[in-house]
Amino acid sequence: MNSKKIALVLSFLLPMVAMASGTEHHEVSMSNSDFYYRILNFAIFAGLIYYLVPNPIKEFFKGRSADIQNQINEIKSKLEESKNEAKLAEENLAYSEEKAKEIVSDANLEAKILADNIANKNAETIVSLEKHLEEKMEVEKKKMVKATINELLENGIENSDIDVNNSKVVSLVSKKVA
16 A cells, blocks of 8 residues: 555656756757656556556456346346246146136036026926816816806707607707717
């Protein structure tokens, strides 16, 4: 550290000593100009920069390289996470498609079963209704027969018909019924 301080002090003193000259006026030529002093001053400045600054510059670039490497590693990890998420999403999509096909298949099967059940119930209902209709028709037929017999008995038989034998009554009744 002391050598750095000495070099710094020399970098300020040498140019001042080299530039200190009289106030007389000289003709400017290469031998009596301050060109060599300026070159010496630049060389001292460049040497000091090379001697004093390389460590901070090296540290800066090392830190910057480390930051860049960290960013690259972070981007790689995010890329890997994205790839894993994409793979997981594809697996979920495949599973969802299979599940959707299964649901559609189950729904079709259930619809077929429900349609068959409804058709069976309708067939049973139709059979029941036909049976009920036949029973009702039988009851109505019996009512009509009774009504016809009652009408025949009330209006159809007169005093002159009382002498008639049983076969004649049966034939009269069957004519009215038919």
